[in-house]
Amino acid sequence: MKIQKLDFNISLHVKNICIAALFLGAAILLYACENDIEKIKAFSSAENLPVLEAKNFESLSSDSGQIRIFLKAPKLLSFDNDGVTYYEFPEGMEMIKYDENKQIISSLSAEYAKRFVKEKRWEAKNNVIATNAQGDTLKTEHLIWDEEKEEIYTEEYVKIIRKDQIITGIGFTSDQTLQNWKIKNPKGTLFVTVGNENKVQSDPIDAVSKPGKTESVNKTLQFEK
DSSP: OHHHHHHHHHHHHHHHHHHHHHHHHHHHHHHHHHHHHHHHHHHHSTTTSOSEEEEEEEEEEEETTEEEEEEEEEEEEEEEETTEEEEEETTOEEEEEEOTTSOEEEEEEESEEEEETTTTEEEEEEEEEEEETTOOEEEEEEEEEETTTTEEEEEEEEEEEOSSEEEEEEEEEEETTSSSEEEEEEEEEEEOOGGGOSOOEESSOOSSSOTTOOOOOOOOOOOOO
């Protein structure tokens, strides 16, 4: 009889352990599911998913029947999050601006860009290159274009390549055609002779560029219409 009672107690104890383990497993599973659900919600939220996606995107903007802006990009993503609408160009973009006579007045390219629709503001990053009608070229890693104020600016390092000189500095402001520009903190100017027949003269030597390095001046953007 004592043995039977002991067996019964052991069975009851094992049963209680199983029930406790079952509840513990269910609690762990429920917690894991809740975490997964939160992750799924975060992943599938409108903040992370574009409302529109386009590949090999091209666009023409006109004014009074005249083409003023040509834009092309390998990939375009459109987002609308909490009233903030913007276009993203994760694989870069190229843009050309024309005057009323269909002459190119400026161009812009970058490996990454965004356009905030309501703010009418562009933000370009990574190997940003802008040119004006005279062929002057601006190179930087970050550039903002305010369409409303018709100006472009950056607080980053910039290099401006002209036919006879290369100018470097930190911080830059200009009108959107790159005609009236200013470097906030100039670092140096390299004077370049066309054809590199003579040595480069510096005033002073660019603190960022490598000493003694001569750079040829060429137009940096070629667009296909």
